[in-house]
Amino acid sequence: MKIVGLAIFLFLSILALSVSRQPESSESTFAGCLIRRSEPSYPISSAIYFPSNSSYSSVLESYIRNLRFNESNTPKPQLILTALHESHIQSAIICAKYHGLQMRIRSGGHDFEGSSYVSDVPFFILDMFNLRSINVSIEDEIAWVEVGATVGEVYYKIAEKSNIHGFPTGTCPTVGVGGHFSGGGYGIMARKYGLSIDNIIDARLVDVNGRFLDRASMGEDLFWAITGGGASSFGVVLAYKIKLVRVPSMVAIFTVERTYEQNLTDTVYSLLQIVDKLDGEIFIKTTIDVVNDSHRVGKKTIRATFLGYFLGDSTGLFSLINLRFPELGLKITDCTEHTWIESIVRWNNFPIGTPVEVLLNRVHPNLQHLKRKSDYLKKPIPKQGLKSIFKKMIKLENPLLKFFPYGGFMSEISPSEKPFPHRAGNIVKIEYGTNWDENGIEAANHYINLTRNLYNYMTPFVSKSRGAYLNYKDFDLGINHNGQKSYIEGTAYGIKYFKDNFNRLVQVKTRVDPENFFRNEQSIPIFPSIGSQ
Incomplete structure (x- = not known):
């Protein structure tokens, strides 16, 4: 009897311990949806981090570039999904819609207001850093770049294959491609070749219905919107196809x-x-x-x-x-x-002679x-x-x-x-x-x-009608609570970021995401319905 009693006690103790380690029910429900939808070939469970996981804090903090949003009172996500495959993103969208959980999409974490990894409502982070392949074709002078790649990695991969090709984008090597490209992408070759978005020729995106789209299937309006209007308002971009430019050998x-x-x-x-x-x-x-x-x-x-x-x-x-x-x-x-690639290193104030491999470092040197x-x-x-x-x-x-x-x-x-x-x-x-x-x-x-x-x-x-650059996100310009006044609130910052292009962005948003699933404090709003006016 003592052995039986001890066995029961051990069983109940293990059961209690396992229950205590389970995430809260709301997390479990959402996570359960993710796991149920996971393809056997690409299991999603290893990509999910709950607050109870020992690695949760390090995963969360590894791409926080503004320490204002890394304090004890900063709202934390219910879970972090570090997508390992495109199907994980599709599942995340479908499950988040079903369970009413807000999604924050993070590629590099350089968002100046932290909106890619902080929210005042229950949320989770879709972290794209694992999806960062870069395929360069010098013969065609193009490259496909996944949005989890950094600017430094893009430059390095191009230079591996050619010393007379580059790409006009920003110079901070740890900036993630996803947010930077979709918001404009201003850099030191802008006066010669324009912005990143002026040299993007295709994209792959998962829309609010979980469909995989390219430029041809998404249409020119949506492609226009995600090349300068902030892609996180319209879907989850997986990759951009960029057009390389010629640079001198020195x-x-x-x-x-x-x-x-x-x-x-x-x-x-x-x-x-x-x-x-x-x-x-x-x-x-x-x-x-x-x-x-x-x-x-x-x-x-x-x-x-x-x-x-x-x-x-x-x-x-x-x-x-x-x-x-x-x-x-x-x-x-x-x-x-x-050389062009050495100049990027030097522009970032590294000493002359610093190996160009420093551009592959994803850790920001001075937070x-x-x-x-x-x-x-x-x-x-x-x-x-x-x-x-x-x-x-x-x-x-x-x-x-x-x-x-x-x-x-x-x-x-x-x-x-x-x-x-x-x-x-x-x-x-x-x-x-x-x-x-x-x-x-x-x-x-x-x-x-x-x-x-x-x-x-x-x-x-400065100009009486002051403008602002989307990639320097600034909540002082206005906050959207995504309620009945969403469109009115959106104009406060939207006109400064986009001027006369704002209403066209709202039209695209209303068509492709009519329930405003992809939203944050400064996302593109939808037009109000007649009944809500």
Whole structure:
């Protein structure tokens, strides 16, 4: 009897332990649906992570790039599905619809507002990082890129096969392709070849009904929408087919720093007169920040870093800059030459000689809390305006400004060609940024308000109808609660991101996702029905 009793006790203990380790019923129901729909050849169970799994936290945190959304009070997903096969995505959509669970789609985690992995309603993350194959055909000058790949991986795979081919997209190597491409994809070759979306020729997508579609079967309207309108509002993109571009075997880069005392105001003023009118082969990024004054103890000053990129050699770069922008005082020794793939490494401030394999590193080297905002400049800022802006920045201390030049090929593309409308007429795109290390809501509010303060101060100098860049997502522009006022709420941010293209995006959304399954705080809304008005 003692043996029988002990056996019963052990059985009940094991049963109780197994029950305690089960996910909550709502999770179990959704997970059960996923498992039931899983194809035997591609089991889904190994791709599911519940909070009770030991690896849950590391999987969640591995692609959080903004530490504002990695604190104890940050809402966490009920589960993470790290899709291993396309069928897993199909199952995720169907099961999430059935169980009313919100889906957040994450490819690289660089979403500035964390909307790809945070929500205030019950949600799960569909993480695409396992789906990252890149198939390059130099003969056809194209590549198929799965959305879980990073920008660095795309560049590396192209360079493996050719030193005279590249792709015009962003430069941060850890950015995921999925969000970056679908929101525009601005980079250092934009003035020569346009955006990523201007060089995408096909895509594969899973729609709200679980159907696998390509460009031909989805139609031109939906293809248009997912190349610049933010694909996560319309479906789950699996891969993009991109058109490669030709690059020289060697390109040139320069870096020049100037402080306020080194005639900085005149230099920035001169830059804004010509930066959008230079040849398309040249790209000059300008970062303006506040630093300690080396000549005055305890004082601050303004510094500008001019980072130039040229699709040509150092001699050509030096001649062009000194002819068109002599105020910079560029020296030939400021210029360095690199292969195209080496130039991406150097642009990211890695030391000369760093192996290009660093582009394959998916771990971001410097995670911080951050806030970003964006703007577009249509007229040069007067010198007095620049002086007042610099004075304001010193008073605020933390925020920085970045100017990204327009013109070139960007001015030749119609603003309705893609959902991204910010084309001709812009001198530079402006990025406002603040980074900090402290945790907590009090620190976050302080630094976020510094960014807002600088943004507001810039109002007299930018366009009256201020625009914004979707890939610099900014919840200050408006939040969508996805209720009866969804369309009205959506116009607040939608017009800034998409201008006259917004209503066309809403039309596409209403047709392909009429129940608004694919939604987040700044997704494309559907038109309200007559009965709900």
